[in-house]
Amino acid sequence: MAAAGEMRKSSRFYVGEVKKNLRDGYGFYVYPNSFFRYEGEWKLGKKNGNGKLVMKDGSYYEGEFKDGEINGNGLRYWASTGNTYSGQFCFGELHGHGVMQYGKGGQYEGEFSYGLRDGHGCLFDKEGNAYQGSFHKNKKHGEGQIAYSNGDVYEGDWILDQRQGHGVLRSADSSIYEGQWRNDLFNGHGTMIHSSGIIYEGQWINGQPACAATKIVIEGGDVLEVFQDSFFNVEVQLQDDEGQLIANENGRLLKISAGVRFVENSVRSSSSALLRLIEDMEEKPMLTPFGFECVNYPLMEVSSESEVTYSAMPNNEQSEVTMMDSSISKSEVESQIELEATEGSEANLLNRNGLSHPPGAEDEWLTNPTNQRVEAGRATFRNLMLAPPLKSHLLPDPLSVLEQNKLSKRQPGKTHLDKTEKITALQEKNGDTRSYLGHQLGIDSKKDTAEGRPPRTGDYVIIIQEVTNPPFLGCTLAPAFALLRVIPSKTKSNRTSKKESNIVKSK
Structure with a gap:
């Protein structure tokens, strides 16, 4: 009977296997604040292995645990936003490669760093724009290419979600601009080959030719x-x-x-x-x-x-x-x-x-x-x-x-x-x-x-x-x-x- 008691313990908060009076094996645990509950594998009293952590608002994580922390591959769902993430975690944060499906529309697949898009990735937003390139702290940053929902395509440099530096814009009407950008507009030296056949090469200021025919x-x-x-x-x-x-x-x-x-x-x-x-x-x-x-x-x-x-x-x-x-x-x-x-x-x-x-x-x-x-x-x-x-x-x-x-x-x-x-x-x-x-x-x-x-x-x-x-x-x-x-x-x-x-x- 004593041996059997060591194998299984039932209490106010935990039901499952134990070893040496510690949760070890498979068990179900309700936290004292009743907001969290966990069902899965344990080792030496800590969550370890595969399990599912459920929150009272309906959010949950299901995947790998190590030494009581969310580490490894898993699935995370946020009830408040409807977002779903599947990928790598580190100490409960989105970290590594993963796929985020946004509840309001859109998807990101790529690298994360402590919960933020960071590194190389592909973002499809709810407006239908598709970006592939570098990110930093959740923003487009570095080199990247975006295909807009209206048919325009931009390839070039980005700084904090804005086109800045050198880039090429191929518009849906077949117009092409290649040159310098600042604050998401043509700024600096650039050349536009317009769909009508007009070619302008020179300086641009806030999206307009600096020396325009009037x-x-x-x-x-x-x-x-x-x-x-x-x-x-x-x-x-x-x-x-x-x-x-x-x-x-x-x-x-x-x-x-x-x-x-x-x-x-x-x-x-x-x-x-x-x-x-x-x-x-x-x-x-x-x-x-x-x-x-x-x-x-x-x-x-x-x-x-x-x-x-x-x-x-x-x-x-x-x-x-x-x-x-x-x-x-x-x-x-x-x-x-x-x-x-x-x-x-x-x-x-x-x-x-x-x-x-x-x-x-x-x-x-x-x-x-x-x-x-x-x-x-x-x-x-x-x-x-x-x-x-x-x-x-x-x-x-x-x-x-x-x-x-x-x-x-x-x-x-x-x-x-x-x-x-x-x-x-x-x-x-x-x-x-x-x-x-x-x-x-x-x-x-x-x-x-x-x-x-x-x-x-x-x-x-x-x-x-x-x-x-x-x-x-x-x-x-x-x-x-x-x-x-x-x-x-x-x-x-x-x-x-x-x-x-x-x-x-x-x-």
Whole structure:
């Protein structure tokens, strides 16, 4: 009986095996404070071997014990958070390699040091981000790579949970940044290759380029001059607010277009058919910085197998010709400008319907101007020309309409406008198969162009717009404008003759 009593002891706190009056073997023990209870192996009165320690709140540890302490491999569950850890322990602390499953979502697998993530590990957080790399005191620290839930991937240096040092960010939209970081932002020298094709290399401050382009500037000033029969180039720069060239940026995409002064009264006086045409095009006039609105006028790019020659008059040159030249009266210029306001929309029809070549140049082909990529802060649109006007007898002239309206008061029913509308109605009756706009006016874009005629003289507008997509860092630059002054071709001849005469005299 005595021997049996030594093998098993039952008391208020312990039920299990004993040796030499000490808990030894397998037994169940409830601590005096009743918060803990242990069931498992004992040796010389201490927990030793495999066992399970349960707490009153439902938390528990199950695994290896040594000399009364939690040491070795085991499973730990926290009832208050729902976290579960499986791995190595040292004196009750998470220490060594293990896997922590967080109750609110997420998981960490890697090294621990006395209860904290420390060393190399993989963290999957509840937001869906996945980090693999070094940790120190529970924070990302050292080298590591993270794949964000939005598709971005960063690889580089970390300091206390922030990207700092050198790193590479590959964004979900295919943009790439490589360079210096501080406080989790681009700071220092770095290069970004944006998904739109823009490349910026230079200094960054708090996530933004230190030398950023803020405006588009057309070289040559606000007024450019060109002869009627000349091709011309337009050069642009990207500048900052202080007017400095942004030479460390490449790839921004620019589009060029032309406009002509919008004169609403002239348009409304032209004809009801013409007014309906412009309204159907749903083209809204664009406000310019020159105090007037403009509507689109076709601009074309000339390409040829042979080199295309062009001549333009720089704005900074002291011109011998002005728009008030004796060969052009002021009234003629104003009339042409008003007419261009109406013809701009119809001429756009020609461009859309495929005007194939410029007047008198069968080997040169016209296309819409090609969008240009900025290189070192500059871009050049080459070999441009304005579209020729339509044949005047096919279009109602706004000024002529005004005169005819005056005559109609004296001779009702015999206006030029009535004749034009009858011609249009006859063409429609004959089943002319043209585009909607051409059909409305009875115009064939390929047959009815004014071949051999240059664009009318007067003031046009050149517009440079940024069409980079997607916008670089969410910002699109404002359009740039310049007046394009078209000068009569005969003035060019007169000017050449004057220069030749001066050369002869000098000899």
